[in-house]
Amino acid sequence: MNRPDEKTLNRWLEGELEGEELRKIDAWAETHAGDLDNEFKCEIGWEALNDEMMSAIPESTEPPYPEFFNSKIQQAILDEMPATNVELPASSLWQKLRLVVAPAAISALVAFYAGTQMQNSQATDPSEVVSEESSVYVPHTGIVAAISESNEATEIILNGLNPISDELDIAAGDTSPGNSPMMATTREEVNPYIIF
């Protein structure tokens, strides 16, 4: 048998060959053992070196508290990493809420400040909010009201009113027939303490 190709030899070395192919290569290897020794000398040397090194390294031992140990290592790694690359742990409910609460609190503060300023402006400069203009509403049709404003007085002229009968001596106390609209709300009649 001719010398098998490199690929087949590697497969043979890895133990991947089976059946007739394995038998052929085994037979060839028995007759060409010297060639094989020369060819794989280097690799065999590496394996021996590897075994020697592995035997020199002591067997690994578990730390007494592995989870704590791992977490400390992870924390140390995270601390060393730049801030942008740090993956934050899942935020708590308060951390989520503060994103909403903080702007709301700032808005409330601004609104409160604005409110106090508005109130102050009213107190300091009331002339801006006090309108001296009078308004008139006349429920009866046919009656017209005219307003005249000056610095000294306000005048309202009511035209279209029914005249008071000349026969009625109002100066002497006469009144047209009917019920008085006056309600019992004069100061003398309102006594909140009377019920106690």
Next chain:
Amino acid sequence: MKRTFQIFPILLLIMLSSVSSLSAQAKVKTNLDRGTDSVGELKVSLIFGTNGDVDQAGKDLKSPSKAQLVALKNLKTIKFTNYRLLGEDQQPILRSYENWANPMKSSKEILLSFQPLGNPISGHLKMDLEFWQSHEKIMKSGATLKKGKPLFIQGPAWRGGKIIIAVELMSLAKE
């Protein structure tokens, strides 16, 4: 000793709550209804104005005060040569109640009801004024009054002249 320090904050809390409770009760008793507080005084005068015989209103009637006459003479639209005072009424302005002025004590032919529309601001008081004639509401006005600036309403005709209602803010409570 340690126990005393533990009890002390509890006692303090009880004292504070008692004081606040008593204070609230006292407030309720003293301020049962602030609506009855007076925020000022309003004078309503009923004046008869005519260019004719002033005695038509009545022979024993007085002339308006000098200040009123000066104000009447300075009016732009209400102009008469003669004036007589039919009556006047000065009433406190209750903070949140309807008030009534009855210038002619015995007659209720002409009445004025009034109610503040807010707190006095810088000497001004916005008021809801209602003019009543013969038991009917004739006019409703949202007038802003201030001391020294009266409001004159020229009302119905009577005996050759006109009835004039003069509304003056006499005083205003401190703001």
